[in-house]
Amino acid sequence: xxxxxxxxxxxxxxxxxxxxxxxxxxxxxxxxxxxxxxxxxxxxxxxxxxxxxxxxxxxxxxxxxxxxxxxxxxxxxxxxxxxxxxxxxxxxxxxxxxxxxxxxxxxxxxxxxxxxxxxxxxxxxxxxxxxxxxxxxxxxxxxxxxxxxxxxxxxxxxxxxxxxxxxxxxxxxxxxxxxxxxxxxxxxxxxxxxxxxxxxxxxxxxxxxxxxxxxxxxxxxxxxxxxxxxxxxxxxxxxxxxxxxxxxxxxxxxxxxxxxxxxxxxxxxxxxxxxxxxxxxxxxxxxxxxxxxxxxxxxxxxxxxxxxxxxxxxxxxxxxxxxxxxxxxxxxxxxxxxxxx
Amino acid sequence: xxxxxxxxxxxxxxxxxxxxxxxxxxxxxxxxxxxxxxxxxxxxxxxxxxxxxxxxxxxxxxxxxxxxxxxxxxxxxxxxxxxxxxxxxxxxxxxxx
Numbered sequence: 223x224x225x226x227x228x229x230x231x232x233x234x235x236x237x238x239x240x241x242x243x244x245x246x247x248x249x250x251x252x253x254x255x256x257x258x259x260x261x262x263x264x265x266x267x268x269x270x271x272x273x274x275x276x277x278x279x280x281x282x283x284x285x286x287x288x289x290x291x292x293x294x295x296x297x298x299x300x301x302x303x304x305x306x307x308x309x310x311x312x313x314x315x316x317x318x319x320x321x322x323x324x325x326x327x328x329x330x331x332x333x334x335x336x337x338x339x340x341x342x343x344x345x346x347x348x349x350x351x352x353x354x355x356x357x358x359x360x361x362x363x364x365x366x367x368x369x370x371x372x373x374x375x376x377x378x379x380x381x382x383x384x385x386x387x388x389x390x391x392x393x394x395x396x397x398x399x400x401x402x403x404x405x406x407x408x409x410x411x412x413x414x415x416x417x418x419x420x421x422x423x424x425x426x427x428x429x430x431x432x433x434x435x436x437x438x439x440x441x442x443x444x445x446x447x448x449x450x451x452x453x454x455x456x457x458x459x460x461x462x463x464x465x466x467x468x469x470x471x472x473x474x475x476x477x478x479x480x481x482x483x484x485x486x487x488x489x490x491x492x493x494x495x496x497x498x499x500x501x502x503x504x505x506x507x508x509x510x511x512x513x514x515x516x517x518x519x520x521x522x523x524x525x526x527x528x529x530x531x532x533x534x535x536x537x538x539x540x541x542x543x544x545x546x547x548x549x550x551x552x553x554x555x556x557x558x559x560x561x562x563x
Numbered sequence: 564x565x566x567x568x569x570x571x572x573x574x575x576x577x578x579x580x581x582x583x584x585x586x587x588x589x590x591x592x593x594x595x596x597x598x599x600x601x602x603x604x605x606x607x608x609x610x611x612x613x614x615x616x617x618x619x620x621x622x623x624x625x626x627x628x629x630x631x632x633x634x635x636x637x638x639x640x641x642x643x644x645x646x647x648x649x650x651x652x653x654x655x656x657x658x659x660x
Contacts, residue, residue, distance in 0.1 A: 527631035541604035542573035
């Protein structure tokens, strides 16, 4: 053990800055695997472009350069490797904390700067959570969670409570993180795919559904086949505005028109939201009243007692229920559906 | 028979009855049993003061009452007699007549 600790195990005592500290990244002699391989790769990459440039003309080369993120964001890349002390970025195989479990590779978590930025965007600039999620490529639920936790954190700081900073710093130093680098060419690093539809439990079974050839069978129909209440995929998508954006792109609208449409849609959504809030407050002012008592208040809500229906058993009727048995098994009570869609 | 506006104790929606009083504000004939099926249910009354949803700890508690004010007014207008408790509650919401 002591031999290992003073030999190959020495590297694990202090984690590399800006890198994970997993055993898989090192060989048995304690050498970092990726520095060895990087030299080889860089050599082969250096040879490659010369062969290619002979064949393609300038235009395609320029386009390829634009599309290739490796070439456009050279500055941050340099800064990044400087921060790590010139060591190349981890490969997928270096991200496995458990050497015997090939299937598990640790996923990046949000860095402290990115969390702060998300909070600022939502809480300070009052941007829509969904658009923040789209622009930072972070799941909409994660953005909401970050905002909530950051709010609590700031509240604690204001109250003078101690935060477990050393702990969080130690954990973040060991995990791969998604950085946020303002004032660089490429500030945002995509964190995760954001517009994936969850696999709903109702869509799991394999169903053979005969449909006539003459009839259109759309995603709406498919959803209904799985479950009568299941929404179609287009409505279960987390950020439908991204789909709209792509659709407008395909329609051939240019950037300005797309932005204009986006702004219009946002305005419309905001107006609808305002209208909803206004109606709600109006309704509250009309129907609710709080009367001050000596020790507690009485809150009155004006309701309609007439929702009981013809048989006096309406489901939405006011009041706690009286014991009345369900009559649906009684003779003569028809449960056959009366309409067919 | 005299019509009365009174409270009728009902089981708690979640089941337990003991120490969990919940009332319906009902219109019933005066001589029927308290919890028998009424002519009409006009609202509910929760006599246990609770913190409003989202309120901070220590703020004033509220007793929640749902009532169809127009309907109650109508029944009072045609001669239904409120019990003392219902009188007290209804007098808080604009039923002064």
